[in-house]
Amino acid sequence: MTEQSKIQITASRRRFLQGAGAASVGLVVGFHWAPRHAMAQKAAAGEPKLINAFIRIAPDNTVTVLSKHLEMGQGTYTGLATIVAEELDADWKQMRTEGAPADVKLYANLAFGMQGTGGSTAMANSWDQLRKAGATARAMLVQAAAEEWKVPAREITVSKGVVSHASGKKASFGQLAAKAAAITPPADAPLKDPAKFTLIGKDVPRLDARAKSNGTAQYTIDVKLPGQLTALLQRAPLFGATVKSFDASKAKAVPGVVDVVQVSNGVAVVAKNFWAAKLGREALDIQWDDSKAEKRSTDEVMAEYKELAKKPGLPARKEGDVDAAFAKAAKVIEASYDFPYLAHAPMEPLDCVVKLDADKVEIWAGDQFQTVDQGNAAHVLGFKPEQVKINTLYAGGSFGRRATMQSDYIVEGVEIAKAMGAKGNSAPVRLVWTREDDIQGGRYRPMYHHVLKAGVDDKGEIIAWQHRIVGQSIMAGTAFEQFMVKDGIDATSVEGAANLPYAIPNMSVELHTTKVGVPVLWWRSVGSTHTAFATEVFLDEIANATSQDPVALRRKLLAKHPRHLGVLNLAAEKAGWGKPLPAGKVRGIAVHESFASFVAEVAEVALQADGTWKVEKIVAAVDCGTPINPNIIRAQVESGIGYGLSATIKPGISLAKGGAVEQSNFHDYEVLRIHEMPKVEVHIVPSKEKPTGIGEPGTPPVAPAVANALMSGTKVVFRALPLPATASKSA
C-alpha cells in the first residue's frame, strides 16, 4: 500500500453537505488537485455548494475539517485539523473534524490514487494539501475583512481565530465566512514559516477524547435507522467451501427472525435484533460443498514452505556476487525463522449498515477504502459508484482489516440488503460479525518461513547475505497487483528485507510466493511484521557469532544511513546501552524503517532462573519527520509496541488437519492484556523533514528487540514467533 497506484473508479462531481442543513451556510474552501492547481468555485448565495472541500466554517464559528482519512484510533482527525488550524491561525477550540464523503476526485489519498487510509500515509499525503487549504482559507477570510472594513489586506492580522485591524476592528471566522466564501481563492496564498508554528509540534488535545470517554462516540455498531434489521451471516467452516444446500425452517421459527437469505459468502439470518439473529443463525442447517476448500493444516503448509526454501526463489534484490563471497567466507552462519497467520482482531468486529433504495444505496461503516468499497458495492447492485453514498464513522480499530480490495464485509451487507429487497423487504440492514466470525474469517497476516545465511570474513566483517522468504502474496489477485507485484515479487512480501540498509557488499534477497487457500491481508506494518524480526534477530546472531556488540555492529553497518543511526543512537543512549543491568534483567535492541519512518527499540526483560520472563520496559526512539503532535506520536508508538508485543508472546492462527481454523475467540486467540504491557518510553528525533507515518512503524522492532534480549540472557536463539513462555527450554 505504500506505492503509487491508480485505481480507475469513476465518480462524478457530487454535491455534498446536503445533510449539513441551512444553518451551516458558511465558507467552504476546496481544491481540485488534478492537475495540481487549486481551483474552487464560488458558493452560490444561501446554499453551501462546493466542488471539493477540506474546510467548512459555520456561522457559529466552528471550523470543520473534512477528513479524507478514517479515524481508527491513530489520531488522524486531530492531526489533520492541526495542519489546517495552523495555517488558518485558528483557535484550537473552534476546530472539529468529520469524515469526508466517498469521492475519489476530491479525497483521493495522494499516495494511492484512490480514497483510502493505510500505509501510515495520512499525514504524509495531506501535509502539503492541507497546509495549502488552510493558508488559502485564511487569505480569503483576510480579503473578506479587508473589503468589509475598507482597509488594505496586508494590514490585517489573524490570531487564534480572530481577524483584526489596528483600527480596532475585529471579526470572528464565523462572521466573515459567508463573505469569504464568495471570494475567488488565491492560487498562491503563502504558507506559514515553520519557525512560527504554534500548534504543529505541540501536544494539542485530541478532538475525540471526550466523546470516547463518555460513550457518545458513534461507531457503526451504534447506528440505528428506523426499521433497521440486524443480520448475521453464516460463513463456510473451511476457506473456499460454498453453500450446497440449506434448511432455514428452524431458523425462521426463532422469534424475531424476519428472513433467511443466501448470499455469495453464505447464508444470512436477518432479524429484529442481534440476539434473534444469533439464535437464528445457530438454528441454520447448511450443507457445504468443500470440494474446492483448503484442507491442509498449517503444519502441513509450513512443511511445504521449508522444502521450498531449499531452492532459490525469484530475486528481489541482487548485489555483488553472493556465491563467490560465501566461497571465501571464513565462517557461514545460517538460521531460519517462522511466523504464523495472525488475525487483526480489531475491538469493534466488522460491521456495516446498508440502506438500499431503488436508485441509490447509503452505507455506514468505519470505512477504510472508500473508493474500492464504493466500486464493489456499485458492482453488486449494477449501480454507478456515485449512486453509492458512504458515511465514514469512527472505526473501533482496524489495523488494516477494514481495507480489503474485495470489500468483503461491505459487499456482504449490500448483498443481504439486495436479497431482502428482492423479497420485498427494503428495511435498512446492519450486518454484524461476531468475534468468532472475525477470528475464523481469514484475511490474516500471512504465514511465512525465512531462511537467512551470512558469510563473514576473518575480521568479522559480513561479506555475504542471503535471505529467502516463503509465503503468500497479499497483492496477487487484487487490483493492486499491477502496481505492487513486479516480476513476480510482491513488494509487501519483501519490504524491510529487500531494502535492508546494512552495508554488506554481496546481497541476495529471494522470494517464493505460495498459493494457499487462506485469504491474507496487510496487518499493522505489513511486510515488516516478519522481515524486521528475521533480519534483526539474525543480525544479533551474527553479532554473537563474531563477538561484536549489537549496537556497535549496527552503527558500523549504518554509517551511510543517518536517520537509522539517529534513532539507534538515541534509543541506545536513553536505555543506557552498555551500562550494567541488575541481576535477572536482560536487554536487546532492534532498528527498522517502515513507511519512511525510523524506529529503534530497546527491550528490557526480566528473566527468571526457571526461564520465565516478562518484558518490563521498551525504550523507543522514532524519527517520523516533522512531529505534528508529539503526544499522539507517543500514543501511536505505545500502541504499536503493544500490538507487536501481543504477536510476540501470543500464538497466532492455526489450521487443523482438514483445514478448520482452530481458534475462535479471545480465550484461544489471546491478545495482550494490561498486566503484560511494559512501561514505554518514547523519544522523538527533532526533524524538519516532511512528516511520515507513525500508526505502524512502532510495531516491527518490538519482537526482535525482545528476542534479542532473551538471546543475550540465555545464549539460546529464538527463531519463531510467538516466543516461548519459558526461554531456557527452547531453541
Added chain:
Amino acid sequence: MAIKFTLNGKPTSLDVDPDMPLLWAVRDEIGLTGSKFGCGAAQCGACTMHVDGEPVRSCSTPLSAIEGQKVTTIEGLGGKVAKAVQDAWIKHEVAQCGYCQSGQIMSAVALLNDNKKPSDAEIDEAMQGNICRCATYVRIRAAIHDAAKTVRA
C-alpha cells in the same frame, strides 16, 4: 413476562426473551449504545456495566438474572469517582479508537469505588478482563493513578 430492573436510576421493564443478554437488551431494545460488543463471551470487557455496583460482563448476563437489580451503564455514570476517572481519561488522552473505553472506564470506576489507592499490581488485576487492542494500557494505568489522587483529595 416482563423483566423489571432499574437502568441508570430509571425503573425499566422489558418484555423480551429472558435469555437475551443484558448488553443486547440495553443496546437494541432500549437504545443505549455506549456499552460495546467485543466478544460476546465474557473475554474482553467492552460490554462492562455495573449491576448493584459490581462490574459485570453484560454480554454474558441474561436479562433474567438482573430482575430487580440496579444496572448502570456508561451513560448513567455519575458522582465523584466517575467524574475523576472520566476527567483523567481525557487528560491522559487514553482513548485511541475508543471502542473498548466505555468498558475500561466502568471497570476503573468499580476499582476506585473499592480501593482509593490501587497499586500497579492491583490495577493490573482489576483491569485484566478488559482488552484494548490499541494497547492503551500505559495510559489506563496512569489515568487510574491520577483519578485515585483526585478521589482522595
